[in-house]
Amino acid sequence: MTDFVQPLLDVTDLGYTYPKATAPAVEGLNLTVSGGEVLGLLGPNGAGKTTAVSVISTLLPPQRGKITVIGMDLSTSQNKARAVIGLAPQEIALYGSLTARENLSYFGSLYGMKGSELADRVERRLSHVGLSERADERVDTYSGGMKRRTNLAAALVHDPRLILLDEPTVGVDAQSRRLIMELIGELRAGGAGIIYTTHYMEEAHSLCDRIAVMDDGRKIVEGTPSELMAAHPGCASLEELFISLTGQGLRD
Amino acid sequence: MNGFLSTLAKELKIMSRDRAGLAVLFAMPICLVLIVTMVQDNVMKITGATVARAIFVDQDGGEAARLLRELLDEQDSIETAHELEGKPPTLETAREAVAAGEFLFGVAVVEGTSEKLSRRADELAGSAFSAGSQGGADGAAQDTPQADMAEFVVFFDPASQGALRTSVISALNQAALGIEIEFKTKALSANFQSGLSAIISEQLGEEALAGAGELPSFHWSKDKIAGVRTDELVFVKPSSVQQNVPSWALFGMFFIVVPLSGAIVRERHDGMLRRIIAAPAPTVVVLGGKLAAYSMVAFFQFCVMVLIGIFILPLLGPDGLEIGPSPLAIVLIALAASLAASSYGMLVGSVAKSYEQASVFGAVSVVMAAAIGGVMIPSYAMPPGIRSISHFSPLNWGLEAFLDLFMRGSVTENVYVGGALLISMTILCTLLSWIWLVRNRG
Structure with missing residues (x-):
C-alpha cells in the first residue's frame, strides 16, 4: 500500500511566454512543494524565476500545464487558492505614507479579515518581524531592512499555507537577514510550504530543503543541497555549482 | 465589501x-x-455688462443739471459719484479721474446749460402760439430758434468698450430728451394763457377776449405712459x-x-x-x-x-x-x-x-x-x-x-x-x- 501525501503545490509542465517575446519565459517546469518544506528557486537574472512565481501566485495565467495548490486547480479555483497563498514580491510593495500596521491591516482586509481577528494577526506578524514598537510610524521613515521585514509580514498576515518569497533579503543588513531566516524557519516548522528565490547561494544552502536551478525558462537541476553537491564533486560550493551549471556570461 | x-x-x-x-x-x-x-x-464692467461707475460734474447748478442727476441716479446699471476727494469735481479733475481709470465715464453739465434750455424752450413755445398762419402741415413751428442748442458732455475711460459707450450715449440721449420735454412743457405751460390771449385778440378782437372770461390753463402730467419691461429667461442675471x-x-x-x-x-x-x-x-x-x-x-x-x-x-x-x-x-x-x-x-x-x-x-x-x-x-x-x-x-x-x-x-x-x-x-x-x-x- 502506497502512503500518498498530497503536496501543497504541484506544478506540471508549466509554460508561459510574454506577449511579443520570441522565447518562452518558462517552459516545461515541474515543481512540487510539500508542507514544512522550503524549495529554493535559483537562477541568473532572466532565468524565469519571477515569472514562475507570478504564475503560481495567480498574477499571470498559465498558458500551458497545470498548477494545483492543496488540491485546488488554479484554472478553476483561482480565488480559493489565492486565500492560502502569500506573496512577498521582490519590490517593497508597501504604501510609504501609511504605517506598518496600516499596511498590514489593509492587505489583511483583502483576504476577508476584519475587526479584532485582523488586529490580532497584524499585531502577531509585526511582533514576528520585530516591528511592534515602530508599527505606528510611516513606512517611508523606515530603514531598508525594516521595509523588507514589513514587506514579508504583509505576505504572512493571513497565515498562508503556501508562501512565495521573491528575493526577500535583498539589501538588508546581517541582523535583519538573520531575523528573516529565523522567521522562515518558524514558518516551515509550522507546516507552511515555501518557495524561496534568491541570488545568495549560502543563504539557499543553509535554508532550503531542496534547490531547483533554472536557466532560460527551464529547470536544469533539482535536489537537496547535499545531493546536488554530491552529483557535482568538482564544485567546492553551491556558488561554484551554480556557475558551472549556468555559465559565466553576464545576463543583463 | x-x-x-x-x-x-x-x-x-x-x-x-x-x-x-x-x-x-x-x-x-x-x-x-x-x-x-x-x-x-x-x-x-468696461463692456457695460455690469454696474459702471461714473463721475458727474455740475457746473450749471440749475434745473437741467438737477434733472440729469436724478435720471442718472435712477439707473441701476450706473453708480454715479458727485464728489472727488470730498469736493465737487471740476471738468478737468473729472477728466483726469476718468482717464486714470477711476471711473468708466464722466458726464458734465456745463455752465449756462439750464439757461440755454429755458431760453430755447421759451422761443419754441412762443413761436408755437404765433403760428396760426405760419404753422406747417403738421402744425410744427417753422421758426429757427435763436438760442444755441444746450449740450451735455460725456467723456470715457480710454479702455472702455464700444458697447458701453453706445449704451451710455443712448441713455444720455434719452435723458436729454426727457429734460427737453420737461423744459418745453414748462415753457408751453407758462406761455399758454398769454399765447392763447394773443391769438384770440388777433383773430377775434379785444372784445371777444374780454368776453371769454378766464382762459384754460395748460397742465402736463409727468406720468410715464409707456416703458420697456425685460422678461428674463434666466433666473439670475x-x-x-x-x-x-x-x-x-x-x-x-x-x-x-x-x-x-x-x-x-x-x-x-x-x-x-x-x-x-x-x-x-x-x-x-x-x-x-x-x-x-x-x-x-x-x-x-x-x-x-x-x-x-x-x-x-x-x-x-x-x-x-x-x-x-x-x-x-x-x-x-x-x-x-x-x-x-x-x-x-x-x-x-x-x-x-x-x-x-x-x-x-x-x-x-x-x-x-x-x-x-x-x-x-x-x-x-x-x-x-x-x-x-x-x-x-x-x-x-x-x-x-x-x-x-x-x-x-x-x-x-x-x-x-x-x-x-x-x-x-x-x-x-x-x-x-x-x-x-x-x-x-x-
Whole structure:
C-alpha cells in the first residue's frame, strides 16, 4: 500500500511566454512543494524565476500545464487558492505614507479579515518581524531592512499555507537577514510550504530543503543541497555549482 | 465589501497625509476661479455688462443739471459719484479721474446749460402760439430758434468698450430728451394763457377776449405712459461668477486625474497592485473603493468652490453665486462629474507606462478637454468646427448641465444628457482600467 501525501503545490509542465517575446519565459517546469518544506528557486537574472512565481501566485495565467495548490486547480479555483497563498514580491510593495500596521491591516482586509481577528494577526506578524514598537510610524521613515521585514509580514498576515518569497533579503543588513531566516524557519516548522528565490547561494544552502536551478525558462537541476553537491564533486560550493551549471556570461 | 471599504479608507488616509498634493488640488482651482472671475468681472464692467461707475460734474447748478442727476441716479446699471476727494469735481479733475481709470465715464453739465434750455424752450413755445398762419402741415413751428442748442458732455475711460459707450450715449440721449420735454412743457405751460390771449385778440378782437372770461390753463402730467419691461429667461442675471464658479470647479475636479493616475502608476511599479490582484478580494471592488475615495475628494473640491462663490467672491467685488431652485440636481451632476473624473484618472494610470507619462498626459488632456469644452471660452463663442467637437468633451457635458442649473435655474435636457454621459463614462473607464490592469498584472 502506497502512503500518498498530497503536496501543497504541484506544478506540471508549466509554460508561459510574454506577449511579443520570441522565447518562452518558462517552459516545461515541474515543481512540487510539500508542507514544512522550503524549495529554493535559483537562477541568473532572466532565468524565469519571477515569472514562475507570478504564475503560481495567480498574477499571470498559465498558458500551458497545470498548477494545483492543496488540491485546488488554479484554472478553476483561482480565488480559493489565492486565500492560502502569500506573496512577498521582490519590490517593497508597501504604501510609504501609511504605517506598518496600516499596511498590514489593509492587505489583511483583502483576504476577508476584519475587526479584532485582523488586529490580532497584524499585531502577531509585526511582533514576528520585530516591528511592534515602530508599527505606528510611516513606512517611508523606515530603514531598508525594516521595509523588507514589513514587506514579508504583509505576505504572512493571513497565515498562508503556501508562501512565495521573491528575493526577500535583498539589501538588508546581517541582523535583519538573520531575523528573516529565523522567521522562515518558524514558518516551515509550522507546516507552511515555501518557495524561496534568491541570488545568495549560502543563504539557499543553509535554508532550503531542496534547490531547483533554472536557466532560460527551464529547470536544469533539482535536489537537496547535499545531493546536488554530491552529483557535482568538482564544485567546492553551491556558488561554484551554480556557475558551472549556468555559465559565466553576464545576463543583463 | 471589505475590500471596497478598506481601500476607500486607505486612499483617504494616503491623500490626507499628502498635504502638499491636497493643497495644490484645492488651491489651483480656487486661485483660478478667484482670478478669472475678478478679471472677467472687470471686463464686464468696461463692456457695460455690469454696474459702471461714473463721475458727474455740475457746473450749471440749475434745473437741467438737477434733472440729469436724478435720471442718472435712477439707473441701476450706473453708480454715479458727485464728489472727488470730498469736493465737487471740476471738468478737468473729472477728466483726469476718468482717464486714470477711476471711473468708466464722466458726464458734465456745463455752465449756462439750464439757461440755454429755458431760453430755447421759451422761443419754441412762443413761436408755437404765433403760428396760426405760419404753422406747417403738421402744425410744427417753422421758426429757427435763436438760442444755441444746450449740450451735455460725456467723456470715457480710454479702455472702455464700444458697447458701453453706445449704451451710455443712448441713455444720455434719452435723458436729454426727457429734460427737453420737461423744459418745453414748462415753457408751453407758462406761455399758454398769454399765447392763447394773443391769438384770440388777433383773430377775434379785444372784445371777444374780454368776453371769454378766464382762459384754460395748460397742465402736463409727468406720468410715464409707456416703458420697456425685460422678461428674463434666466433666473439670475448672467455674471462672471455664475459662469466661472461651475466652469473652474469642473476643471479642478478633473485635475484629480493627475494624483490618481500617478498613484496607480506607483502601485503598479512598486508591486502593491500585484499584492492586490493576488488577494481574493475582487480587483474591480478594490478599484471601486479607489474610485469612491477620489470621487469624494473631487466632490469636496466642488463644494469648496461653491462656498467660495457664495461667501468669498462677494467680499472681493463680484456678486455672490446663486444656487437657484435645483440644488439636488446640482449635487447629482457634481457627483457624476466627480466619478467621471476619477474613473478617467484610473484609466490614465492603468495605461501610462511611467509617472511622468501619466501626469503630463493627464494634465494636458484635461486642459484640452476644458478648452474645447467651454471652460475657458464659452462654446457659443467658438468657431463652428470647434463647437461641434466640444460635445465630445466630458467637461462640456458637465458644464452645459451646470450652466442650465446655475444660469437658467431649470433641469433641462442638457442636465439629463450630461448626467447620463458622465455616468456612462465612469462605467466605461472603470471597466477598461480593470481589464487593462488584470490583463497586464504580471
